[in-house]
Amino acid sequence: MRPQLHILAIVLVLGTIARAQAVSIQLDSGAFRVTGWQAPATPPAAGWVSVFSLYAGTADAPAMLGNYSVDGGTLVFRPRYPLAAGVKYRAVFRQPGRTPIERSFDGPTRAAAPATRVERVYPSADVLASNTLRLYVYFSAPVSRGEVAARLHILDGTGKELKDVLLPGQELWDPNNQRLTMTFDPGRIKRGLESNSKMGPPIAEGQRYTLVIDRGWPDAQGVPLASDYHKEFRGGPPVRVPPTPKQWKVTPPRAGTSAPLVVEFGRSMNYPLLQRMLQVAGPGGRVDGTIAVEGNETSWRFTPRMPWTAGAYQLMVDTDLEDASGNRIDQPFDIDVFEKVTEHLTTRTINVPFNIR
Amino acid sequence: MQLRFLVRAAIALCATTMIALLVLSVYRPVDAAAVLSAGKADLKSAGALTFGPDGVLFVGDSIGGAIVALDTNDKTPVKTAAINVQGLDQKIAGLVGVMPDQILINDVAVNPISKNVYVSAARGRGPDAMPLVVKVEPSGKVTPLSLDNIPHASVALVDAPNNDPAARQNPRTTTITDMEFINGNLLVTGMSNEEWNSALRSIPYPFNSAAKGTQLQIWHASHGRFETQAPVRTFVPYKLGGESYVLAAYTCTPLVKIPMSALKPGAQVKGVTIADLGSGNQPLDMVPYTKDGHEFILIANTTYGVVKLHADTLATDKPIDSPTVVDVAGAPYDKISSLTNVRHLAQVDDGHALVVSATPGNTNLQTIALP
Numbered sequence: 180m181r182p183q184l185h186i187l188a189i190v191l192v193l194g195t196i197a198r199a200q201a202v203s204i205q206l207d208s209g210a211f212r213v214t215g216w217q218a219p220a221t222p223p224a225a226g227w228v229s230v231f232s233l234y235a236g237t238a239d240a241p242a243m244l245g246n247y248s249v250d251g252g253t254l255v256f257r258p259r260y261p262l263a264a265g266v267k268y269r270a271v272f273r274q275p276g277r278t279p280i281e282r283s284f285d286g287p288t289r290a291a292a293p294a295t296r297v298e299r300v301y302p303s304a305d306v307l308a309s310n311t312l313r314l315y316v317y318f319s320a321p322v323s324r325g326e327v328a329a330r331l332h333i334l335d336g337t338g339k340e341l342k343d344v345l346l347p348g349q350e351l352w353d354p355n356n357q358r359l360t361m362t363f364d365p366g367r368i369k370r371g372l373e374s375n376s377k378m379g380p381p382i383a384e385g386q387r388y389t390l391v392i393d394r395g396w397p398d399a400q401g402v403p404l405a406s407d408y409h410k411e412f413r414g415g416p417p418v419r420v421p422p423t424p425k426q427w428k429v430t431p432p433r434a435g436t437s438a439p440l441v442v443e444f445g446r447s448m449n450y451p452l453l454q455r456m457l458q459v460a461g462p463g464g465r466v467d468g469t470i471a472v473e474g475n476e477t478s479w480r481f482t483p484r485m486p487w488t489a490g491a492y493q494l495m496v497d498t499d500l501e502d503a504s505g506n507r508i509d510q511p512f513d514i515d516v517f518e519k520v521t522e523h524l525t526t527r528t529i530n531v532p533f534n535i536r
Numbered sequence: 537m538q539l540r541f542l543v544r545a546a547i548a549l550c551a552t553t554m555i556a557l558l559v560l561s562v563y564r565p566v567d568a569a570a571v572l573s574a575g576k577a578d579l580k581s582a583g584a585l586t587f588g589p590d591g592v593l594f595v596g597d598s599i600g601g602a603i604v605a606l607d608t609n610d611k612t613p614v615k616t617a618a619i620n621v622q623g624l625d626q627k628i629a630g631l632v633g634v635m636p637d638q639i640l641i642n643d644v645a646v647n648p649i650s651k652n653v654y655v656s657a658a659r660g661r662g663p664d665a666m667p668l669v670v671k672v673e674p675s676g677k678v679t680p681l682s683l684d685n686i687p688h689a690s691v692a693l694v695d696a697p698n699n700d701p702a703a704r705q706n707p708r709t710t711t712i713t714d715m716e717f718i719n720g721n722l723l724v725t726g727m728s729n730e731e732w733n734s735a736l737r738s739i740p741y742p743f744n745s746a747a748k749g750t751q752l753q754i755w756h757a758s759h760g761r762f763e764t765q766a767p768v769r770t771f772v773p774y775k776l777g778g779e780s781y782v783l784a785a786y787t788c789t790p791l792v793k794i795p796m797s798a799l800k801p802g803a804q805v806k807g808v809t810i811a812d813l814g815s816g817n818q819p820l821d822m823v824p825y826t827k828d829g830h831e832f833i834l835i836a837n838t839t840y841g842v843v844k845l846h847a848d849t850l851a852t853d854k855p856i857d858s859p860t861v862v863d864v865a866g867a868p869y870d871k872i873s874s875l876t877n878v879r880h881l882a883q884v885d886d887g888h889a890l891v892v893s894a895t896p897g898n899t900n901l902q903t904i905a906l907p
Contacts, residue, residue: 233633234630235630236630240631244632260632260666263638324662349727351727352729354663355707358707358729364816365766365787455708
């Protein structure tokens with residue numbers, strides 16, 4: 180009898196070991212499964228998290244949130260949030276009196292080669308008015324937020340970084356994270372304020388500057404940019420007089436052609452606003468067409484979808500249109516007379532008539 | 537006789553009941569959370585936060601161009617509570633399965649009833665970042681709210697038309713810079729990523745889909761001239777000499793007081809500059825309070841740290857109306873040098889504030905006694 184018992188004991192022990200060794204953790208379609216272990220139908224008193232938990236990274240982090248279920252005797256954990264690229268996930272299966280079983284998983288893989296770059300920056304001119312208000316940076320693909328302080332620099336002519344040029348802590352983005360809007364410190368632009376009197380304008384007339392965006396800026400996939408970006412510019416005189424549509428040069432094309440209508444402003448305008456604050460209306464109502472902005476944002480070209488027909492037209496100007504220095508139509512950035520404001524607020528658009536013959 | 541008595545008694549009872557019902561229906565306080573319906577709160581981002589009544593939390597969704605009211609169902613009154621949570625970003629990152637550098641903390645609000653802290657954040661830094669609204673309890677327990685099924689309501693902010701139908705998305709956004717719930721209205725300030733012109737918006741609550749809110753044009757005196765509509769970075773309701781004001785910090789200029797009575801639909805309001813908080817600086821958050829019979833406003837700044845503004849004479853202080861009087865006019869203030877790297881402030885109770893401080897990779901929450 181005794182030898183038979185020994186054999187039985189050995190078989191049982193080996194069986195248990197085999198079963199314990201067979202327990203493994205699998206990742207399948209975003210769900211983590213404990214295979215080789217028969218999960219009871221109901222969770223233990225301390226919850227399934229006491230048996231099986233997932234951790235992001237290697238630091239001492241709390242267990243990830245998610246839903247547990249028992250699927251055909253297999254314990255399954257589905258994270259509440261999708262797995263993220265660049266993160267190592269650690270799954271731990273615990274049973275009383277046994278060494279925990281751990282397995283690491285990598286989040287989805289990232290694109291290997293840096294490809295995202297800075298495509299263009301507005302204002303695009305080499306000379307920027309000393310009261311330039313906004314800076315637009317267009318990236319070729321979505322990038323990460325929260326990087327401006329570390330990755331966007333403005334250097335003076337000697338290469339020294341200038342810290343107080345842009346409004347601190349204010350990154351503004353389009354919904355796709357491809358266009359960044361930064362604001363030059365308006366307290367330094369507006370005449371008479373303490374910042375302006377003590378520090379002068381953010382851009383000094385005659386001085387040389389370089390905008391540097393360093394390639395360490397991670398794109399939306401966490402991959403650095405393909406290259407650094409440099410834009411050299413010089414400080415020009417301030418632009419204090421507001422843009423006045425009456426003074427713009429409007430060159431109408433000839434009837435029967437699809438040549439562009441050209442509007443020249445005589446100054447650099449705010450690039451994104453030129454995409455939506457000028458419209459053309461003719462005898463048949465609003466004219467559909469495409470917009471091109473040229474000459475360092477001094478010129479707007481409107482090409483109609485259908486050839487022009489002869490008649491009286493209007494260039495409809497939204498009075499919120501700004502030049503590159505934040506001066507609105509007939510209203511400068513930093514001087515305002517209250518009575519005139521009332522007048523301005525009641526006028527939402529100004530029409531500039533022209534004829535096509 | 538008996539029948540007549542019974543009829544009279546019945547009529548009297550009915551009348552009394554009807555009057556009582558009428559009175560109760562008139563005076564029963566409306567639960568602000570009861571008007572919310574359960575379902576998925578479709579937030580594209582979670583930014584500015586402020587509490588309304590009955591545990592209703594307003595969340596500014598700058599990317600979605602909306603404000604969402606959430607029922608936190610967190611209404612157990614607590615007089616005061618202290619919180620000290622170190623490494624909040626690391627804790628949130630662990631719960632939602634990313635590295636701490638992928639958590640951007642946007643704002644914080646204290647539930648005035650339960651004193652629990654609510655934090656808005658983004659999981660990720662790209663356009664697919666997921667919005668998070670996280671509850672932090674005094675015990676240190678951190679719980680992201682489940683936004684998939686929560687009583688909520690939302691109101692869209694009127695946005696600029698997109699003239700290019702070929703564009704995938706309208707590139708224009710208004711970043712909601714601050715919100716406050718005052719007298720049944722949500723006051724909202726914002727900053728466009730395109731035009732400089734910005735308005736303060738007043739939205740009645742409960743939200744009515746037909747009423748998108750009223751836009752007000754705010755102006756303030758600046759050195760003898762009138763200023764254009766600069767965006768407001770942060771603001772707070774404040775009583776001065778028995779009258780209600782909004783104290784607003786503009787992006788380009790110092791602190792301004794605006795009488796609440798002037799904030800009427802379509803109004804052009806003139807504010808008065810009352811303090812200059814230093815060049816190259818932006819106020820982030822303000823907490824008004826009274827201590828030892830004196831009034832103060834604790835202000836967190838981007839560059840100048842935390843300052844305590846002496847507000848006793850704010851109603852009568854000589855306004856700053858010329859650059860030459862910057863150092864001699866306006867309200868005086870002290871720098872609180874013990875508070876460093878402060879990103880947000882929120883009022884906890886009459887004597888305490890919540891401070892959010894952050895260094896790269898480490899965000900901490902701490903309750904402090906108001907200085």
